[in-house]
Amino acid sequence: MNIRQLLSDKVQAAMLAAGIPADCGPVVAQARKAGFGDYQANGAMAAAKRMGTNPRELASQIVAKLDGGEMIEKAEIAGPGFINIHLSEKWLADNLAEAGNDPRLNIAPVESPQTVVIDYSAPNLAKEMHVGHLRSTIIGDALARLLEFQGHKVIRQNHMGDWGTQFGMLLAHLSDKLENNDAEVALADLETFYREAKIRFDEEEGFADRAREYVVKLQGGDPKCLELWQQFIDISISHSEEIYDKLNVTLTRSDVYGESQYNDDLPVLVQELLEKGIAVKNQGAVVVFLEEMADKEGNPSPMIIQKRGGGYLYATTDLAAIRYRVNKLHADRILIVVDARQSLHLQQAFTAARKAGFVDDSVTLEHCAFGTMMGDDGKPFKTRTGGTVKLAALLDEAIERAQKLVADKNPELGEEECAEIGRAVGIGAVKYADLSKTRTNDYVFNWDAMLSFEGNTAPYLQYAYTRVRSIFRRAGTNPGELSGDMILETPEERALAIKLSQFGEVLDQVARDTYPHVLCSYLYDLASAYMAFYEACPVLKEGVPEAQRNSRLQLCNLVARTIACGLDLLGIEVLEKM
Ligand code: ARG
Secondary structure (H helix, E strand, O other), X not given: OOHHHHHHHHHHHHHHHOOOOOOOOOOEEEOOOOOOOOEEEOHHHHHHHHHOOOHHHHHHHHHHHOOOOOOEEEEEEEOOOEEEEXXXXXXXXXXXXXXXXXXXXXXXOOOOOOEEEEEOOOOEOOOOOOHHHHHHHHHXXXXXXXXXXXXXXXXXXXXXEOOOOHHHHHHHHHHHHHHOOOHHHHHHOHHHHHHHHHHHHHHOOOHHHHHHHHHHHHHOOOHHHHXXXXXXXXXXXXXXXXXXXXXXXXXXXXXXXXXHHHOOHHHHHHHHHHHOOOEEEEOOEEEEEEHHHOOOOOOOEEEEEEOOOOOEOHHHHHHHHHXXXXXXXXXOEEEEEEEHHHHHHHHHHHHHXXXXXXXXXXXXXXXXXXXXXXXXXXXXXXXXXXXXXOHHHXXXXXXXXXXXXXXXXXXOOOHHHHHHHHHHXXXXXXXXXXXXXXXXXXXXXXXXXXXXXXXXXXHHHHHHHHHHHHHHHHHOOOHHHOOOOOOOOOHHHHHHHHHHHXXXXXHHHHHHHOOOHHHHHHHHHHHHHHHHHHHHOOOOOOOOOHHHHHHHHHHHXXXXXXXXHHHHHOOOOOOOOO
C-alpha cells in the first residue's frame, strides 16, 4: 500500500472536480511536524498562481470536492493554502490488521512489472577487487532485492572486466608458473600474482614483448591462449565469489556476463556506426561526436570507439552491452551501479546508444552513481602503507570486531553463538554503513561509527529487532496467533501505526529513485517510533486490558516483521538474540 499515492489520486480527483487543469499536480507529502495532520497536499498554491485566483479559496474548493472515503478523517486548510490531511484511525487499524495477516505485509506486487537489468559489482579480474567494487556490490544488490520484491523481473549482470591488454602480462606470467608447476599456489594469492606480473612487465627483459604477443594471440582466438585465460578467469571469479558469500550478496556465477562476451560484436558495432554516419574516422581512430553533449563553445563531446591501432575501448563494450541488454534481455530499465567518476563515460554511452537507435524512449538508462569511500584522514580509503585494502581482510576485520563487541556485551554467550552473531553484525554493519549514506556523496569509513549500537546503524536496528522479539518470549505468545482489533488511542500508537503503514511508499520511492538510504532512514525512524511507543505504552504490564495488550502485541509484531523485511531487502540479517 502506498498512502501517498492513494491520497494523490484522491486530491487530484478533487482538483479536477474543482475545475483545476489536469496538469496541476496535487503535491502530496508526509507531514513533517506533529499537529499538522499526517499528510499535506500543497498543490493549491501552484494551481492558484496558474489560474490567477486566491490559493486559500482554491484549497477550500478542493477540500469541498474531496472524497475522503474511509481513509480520510478530516482535511483542514492552513497557511497560504496547504491542505492538512488526517487519516482515519479505523482505516489505519484495518490496514494494519490486514498487513499482520499478509506474508508480504500488505505490499502488493507492482501492477506492471518491468524487466530491470542491474549492472553491479563488476570487478576487474586483472586487478584486485577494491573498495569501489564493494560499494557497487552492496548498493546494486540492495536494489536488485528490492526491485525483485516489488515483482519486477530483475536480471543481474556482473559486467566483469575480464578482457583487455592487461591480460597479456598475466597470461605470460601464468604460463611460466604452469611450466614450473606452481601455478596453483601462485593463483591462490591473486594480489601477489598481479604484483609479480607487473614487476616482470616493467623490469624483465623481453617479458613485455611476450605479454604483447599474448594479447594478440588472445584477441585472435588462439585456443591454447584462450584456455589459459579461462583458467585465470575461473580462479578470479571464485575469489570474487568468496567475497559475495561473506557479504551475503545474491550474485552467482550465472550472473557473470563480462566484457569478453561482447568481443565479437565490437567490430560489427563499429562498422555499423560508421555506415550509419554516427561514427567517423578521425586521425586513424573511430569517433562518435556527440553534439548533444557539446561544451559551452559548441564543441561536440568526442567518444572514441576504436583506437588508431585498431583496439577497442571500455566505451565500445558499453555500447555493445546496452544493445545486448535491450535486444536480447528485453530490458525496460537498465541500472548501472558504478563510481560517480564514470559519469561522463556513461553519459556518452547512453547518448550514443540512443543516437544509434539501440534504445528507444520506452527504455530508461540510469547511472546509479556513488562517491568515494574515504579513510578517517579524509583521503580515499587505503591501508596504512598506502596500498589498496583487501576486501576479504576488511570483512574479516569487521566480523572480528563485532564478535568482540558481542562477547563483551553478553559474557554468557557461548563461543559458537558469539561467532555467528558477530558475523551477522559485522557484515551488516559494513553494508548498512554504506547503504545508509546518500550514495552520491563520498563517505568516511569508520569502524566505531558503523559498529555502534546507537544511531542509524545496523547493530542498532538488529538489536531493536531482537528486543521486540524478546517481548513474545516473555509473553509466551506466538505472534502468529494474535488477533483482535487494533486500538490506536495514544499519540505514540498512532504515530507508530502511521510509520508502519508507510513502508510501501518508501519501497516505491527507493525503487523509483534508487537511493537505498531512504529505506535505511525509514527503518531507523520506525525503530525510534517503536522506542517512543514502548516507553509510553505498557504491553505486558499487569493491568493492561486484554484487548489493548493484544493490539500492542500486534503492533510489536508488525515492527519486528517490517524491520526484518526492510533489512532483508538491504541484504542484512536479523537475529533472535544478540
Ligand atoms: N569494471 C568497471 C570498473 O571497475 C565497472 C563496470 C561498470 N559497468 C559498466 N557497464 N561500465 O570500473
